[in-house]
Amino acid sequence: MPEFLRRYGGQLADGLVDHVVLTAIAIGVGFTLSLILTLLIVRWRRLGGPIIAGAGILYTIPSLALFAVLVPITGLSLLSAEIGLISYTLLILVRNTLQGLDGISPDIIEAADGLGHTRTQRLLRVELPLAMPLIIAGLRIATVTTIGLVMVTAVIGEGGLGQVLLRGFNLRNWGIVYAALIVMIVLAIVADGGLGFAGRLLTPWARRGSR
Amino acid sequence: MTSASTSRAATVEFEHVTKVYGSGASKQGTPGAVNDLSLTVPAGKICVLVGPSGCGKTTSLKMVNRLIEPTSGRILIDGVDAATRNVTDLRRGIGYVIQQTGLFPHQTIGENVETVPRLLGWSKARRHERAEELLALVGLDPASYAGRYPAQLSGGERQRVGVARALAADPPIMLMDEPFGAVDPIVRERLQNEFLRLQEQLAKTILFVTHDIDEAIKMGDLVAVFRTGGIVEQFGPPSEILAAPASPFVARFVGADRGLKRLSLTRVNDLELAPAVTARVGDDAADARRRTLADPFAYLLLLDADGRPLGWVGQGRIPGDGVLEADLVETTSPLLDRRTTLKDTLSMLLDRDVQAGVVVDRHGVYRGLVNVDQIAAYMRDTARPFDAVDGPVTAVDLAAVSGEG
DSSP, rough: OOOOOOHHHHHHHHHHHHHHHHHHHHHHHHHHHHHHHHHHHOOOGGHHHHHHHHHHHHHHHHHHHHHHHHHHHHOSSHHHHHHHHHHHHHHHHHHHHHHHHHOOOOHHHHHHHHHHHOHHHHIIIIHHHHHHHHHHHHHHHHHHHHHHHHHHHGGGOOTHHHHHHHHHHHHTTTHHHHHHHHHHHHHHHHHHHHHHHHHHOOOOHHHSSSO | OOGGGGGGGEEEEEEEEOOSOOOOOGGOOTTTTEEEEEEEETTTOEEEEEEEEEEEEEHHHHHHSSSSSOOOEEETTTEEEEEGOHHHHHHHTTEETTTTOOOOOTTTHHHHHTTTHHHOOOOOHHHHHHHHHHHHTTTHHHHHHHTGGGSSSOOHHHHHHHHHHHHHTTTTTEEEEETTTSSOHHHHHHHHHHHHHHHHOOOOEEEEESSSSHHHHOOOOOEEEEETEEEEEEEEEEHHHHSSSSSSSHHHHTTTTHHHHHHHHGGGGGSEEEEOEEETTTTTTTHHHHHOOOOOOOOEEEEOTTTTEEEEEEEGGSSSOOOOOGGGGOOOEEOOOOTTTTHHHHHHTTOOSSSSEEETTTTOOOOEEEEHHHHHHHHHHHOOOHHHHOOOOOOOHHHOOSSSS
């Protein structure tokens, strides 16, 4: 075991760092985009159908196919990988955020208006905080899904731990294949738990009773 | 006195205000519609808008802070058309309390109360101080409540926080939409009483919506009875609405027991007190006996040396000579003060030997008598009942006037 770690530890660590970076960019950009899309829907309800449908179509494209289609356009690059990864986060994130905002009781919205919040103040001080539990839930699913999907981007030369795994596979080195997989699973569990914990810190009110 | 009591109230005038939903032929009688509403709420008064479900009372309320915009007509606040004002500024100057209170579940009680001061950009220290002051004002200990979340409070406590939040920036006007609708009757009664006491200090102009006529009568200085279609059938003080309903609808809406409701609104103060034959302990018995025998009422009211009533002495028990002693008293009557309601008075009198209440001032000194006949006469003389159209109240009628709006 120490021998294994000495030989492959560096590879695994590099792979892990790449993996985290790829995931973080995808979730960061995906979350920002989804927030913008959700706010567009909230403002102009008619956009809801097309946006959700668009995100749904992206979500149904098999990952391998999506990356293959992107390569002729954006090359074997980080950009290709991220476009694919981000695309997959949108449906989950938009749907959850929207559900979170729509689930707020009309009484609370009316109270916020009646007390004199501007539209932006209402969104920032009342609506987004109240949608937070569902936003966090969406982020957790999207993050775990993305961590898995990053493996696939190994086919276009990215992939973090996916590349480690692919190399091991080509060398028939099953030890490194399993090691890469285990590190990825641990990463997913830690990310999920971390987000869950952050969510609890952000929504102290949600634990103490129903809304 | 706290700063909560220092702001001026404002008058609120509805001028031919109409709200139409939808268009064309279907617009008549749409739930929530308001038809040519004109009424003035004087500064510092509670005006209750009451009526059956869908009668437009809540619509009328929400047009004041422009959560709903009128189709036509104007609402003037201290003479200024609400439609000409910046809508968020307008709302920050009007307290707003709704059923279930609409407290923000993600904010602590303290943060909830600080909402409007925060929107107005008050400093943190000033906001905190104000929140503590207000929580204390509505009877919640700031030290133990400010840090809690709404879900940790009882329904009654949440309603109090809702009132505190509405009062935070000391607005001259408060809009209250069924503010006590979501709590049980015992808590509701307590909240109503507390609120009335609070209003005595605050003297805000309050528009109060309810579907409960008893609440309307209790809370209102003025009551506007709405009929479906957003038409005000009657607008006036509660005593007038009970005594002289303007239409069969109002008569039915206030209920067949409106006579009893009037009793609880009318106070001993409103009656002309009857005189009794009185004498003080130590007075000449023969003179008292002679005066009592000359009076159709067969009892002498014996007072102590300071004029406080001791009780009744039957004419047969008054000695022919000597002086009056305290132990002659045979029976007593309930003591009333000028604020006692006729309902309470009547209830106290019905099972007594002497069916007269003795009215005393705040030093306990005798002032006069109230008897059952006087109450009956007063009620008769001040009423204009809708007997001809009253008729039996049918189940359909009851359905039409009950329920929420």
